[in-house]
Amino acid sequence: MNMNRLKKSIIEHEGFSSKIYTCPAGKLTIGYGRNLEDRGITKREADEFLNSDCLDIKLKLEDDIYFFSSLPDNVQEVLVEMAYQLGVFGLLKFKNTISYLETAYLNLINGRDRDYREYVAKASIEMLNSKWAIQTPIRAKKLSQKIKGY
Known part of the structure; x- marks a missing residue:
């Protein structure tokens, strides 16, 4: 399976949303169609969010x-x-x-x-x-x- 081709097709069909939205199936969704209700996020993903958020906040505080x-x-x-x-x-x-x-x-x-x-x-x-x-x-x-x- 060609992962890059697969991802390109999913991105084309799903689109991207940085905000949570309700998909046509009535599920809370984010990103490239990630079903948050059924899948949630992994601890690793939560850690990545936390690292990214802390760095973003640090940079904003350095400015402010x-x-x-x-x-x-x-x-x-x-x-x-x-x-x-x-x-x-x-x-x-x-x-x-x-x-x-x-x-x-x-x-x-x-x-x-x-x-x-x-x-x-x-x-x-x-x-x-x-x-x-x-x-x-x-x-x-x-x-x-x-x-x-x-």
Whole structure:
């Protein structure tokens, strides 16, 4: 069997949709006619989605938060995870948190580690002062600790 020829024919007949739609058989479908109701996705596919989504979010945050790439890994990871859950625009609504992180960053590049930790702690508190923390308290508490390096 010629896999390339087969895929070309399927793509021609199915077309591509990046969004979920209902096919003529009434099934939720995506991509090149992938039946999500009957087949779902594999763990490997979910891992690929997760890797791709995290990379996309990281790149968007690098564009939207000028100091993002200079933050320690644990802080970057927290921000990416929050944006994964809330969307990038949802994360950017955490203006006080981001402002405290900016001040922390400025202290860090100027060698004021103690002040850096103080402002990261303030950012951590601001994270918990949110609807997000009420809706997902366990995750919010874990991430607020992680951002402080605990």
